Amino acid sequence: MSTRVWVPRDAGALALGAEATARRLRAEARATGADIELRRNGSRGLYWLEPLVEVEGAAGRIAYGPVTEREVPDLLAAGMLQGAAHPLRIGPIEQHPWLATQQRLTFSRVGRIDPLDLGAWRAEGGGRGLARALELGPEATVNEVVESGLRGRGGAAFPTGIKWQTVQRQPPGQRYIACNADEGDSGTYSDRMLMEGDPFALIEGMAIAGIAVGATRGFVYLRVEYPHAFEVLGAAIAAARAAGLLGADLLGSGRSFDIELRLGAGAYICGEETSMLESLEGRRGEVRVRPPLPAEKGLFGAPTVVNNVITLATVPGILAGGAAAYREFGQARSRGTLPLQLAGNIRRGGLVERAFGLTVRELLEVYGGGSASGRPIRAVQIGGPLGAYLPASQFDTPLEYESLAAIGAMLGHGGVVAFDDTVDMLEMARYAMEFCAHESCGKCTPCRVGSVRGAEALDRIGRGEDRDRQIALVEELCDTMLQASLCGLGGMAPYPVLSAMKHFPEDFRRRGAGH
């Protein structure tokens, strides 16, 4: 009887050598006459253990990691296929505390199934949300999403059900679902993991959205930096069409919905929803003036639901299990779970999906295990390049929308980047301005010009020239950007800059005498 062995094909695992591991496993098994069935899964998100190889046996899936190509012969000789002891043996993977303490709703299947195996997807609950939405009809489906308390996971945290309601109530005509898969924030990769690990969840979520608001067409706007996600999602869309999950007659309901996959072209601003719509229409990704909202006048002028990958992929579970069950998770106005992503200088980086409310410190220490360098963690940036830097004195803040807003920070898409005590916060502040200048769509002056001048002023501070005046100038520029920018790029780039100056003033006063 053949033994089933799992090796992830997630881009993060591939970046650590998973393809070579898979090749070597096949070759060594052939050479030694071992009968294996090599299967590919997404990543479970324990990246410090990737490539994580799992052997399926009577006792469940036994993991070994990190298994580089070089380790394969030794592992096979030690009896890995029988789940035998070895220094790299992790044990039954689902009992690993890092996973067992999580509450994986959106990521329930990621890393467990072959992402393109529709049978396995169905066996693990796939398709139930869509079936229930078809049963409930549009009104009740939207109500379910409203009731769940789900807020957009792309960054702005707008209530998803309310957005759907707005689109549903527009005058009859063409409507669209536009999935934002631009995931440009540094420190975030949950969209990528989901698309590579369980693409049918996103497809199902989009189909439900389509039924709910009366849209027959959807677009996924995927960043070009994600070629692996492009491949998996493209294959999944084709498979879903063949299986009647997409197309003219969804699951025999007589309703139609289909998805077109589009590629971005390396512009961070195209993650901003109106810029994304411009880009989908084949134009420069310049931000649109609001109103009208995309929900009223979006893609090609039609009412459009714009939602993030995680938002949409969370919807099937809400429909299948009911809004009440989803609301049980979380606290106050942050309901449900959030897939947090640990990144930067961290010992155990990876994906932690839990109900809202974990503190920054718990995430960094219990899950992250401290910095990778072994030095103290001096700062974290939460929510991508437009998010504030937090000093250690703020690490007891819960990772939840309102608590972070109260200290001038934001959760964004849930990325948490750790820096050890070798970080130069002046350099990070300068980078924030440089990035804003590099990615500005150019439509408004505070962002386009302010960011360039801000970077120059920070350079001068770095050289110790005219320090006090330059610090005042940076504060002034930030103030103008905060007040007068058309969108969040110019409007939020000051957060990392001002928080760095406020919490780490010593880094800005190291050189020069002032005046």
Added chain:
Amino acid sequence: MSGANAPAGPVDESRILAIVERHRHRDGPLLEILHEVQGALGCVPAAAVPVIARALNLSRAEVHGVVTFYHHFRSAPPGRRVLRLCRAESCQAAGSRALERHLTGRLGIGLGETTADGRITLEAVYCLGLCACSPAAMLDQEVHGRLTPDRLDALLDAGAKVKA
């Protein structure tokens, strides 16, 4: 990558028109067309702009404006291999600034430039979604995480042997 070091100048119009034809039925087809042109030629050459503009009934300025807006589109063909180094925060926290200095020093070129022998183009990228394995880079379509200067050197040397 194909089309490396192809002479800039005239382009094969029929090839570009064929690409336009394949995407004309789409709504808002321009980005899709530019992606395919760059896939085929390694870049979107200036000479392709009027051809695409005419075929789509757009002005040259409009097409040019789109090509230049997006960092991904190049106007000149890249070297035989393209190394995209991530410069974003998570990778900085894990040492990408040192990697960048090492690379530019070793290759004698800056980001966005190609070595004189046409062997390699160095590009900046802002997050590859590999932030749990920072610092990260992409060599052509291949992803690499937890890079060190030594590992980068080994990658480039291995590439040089294979492609020589």
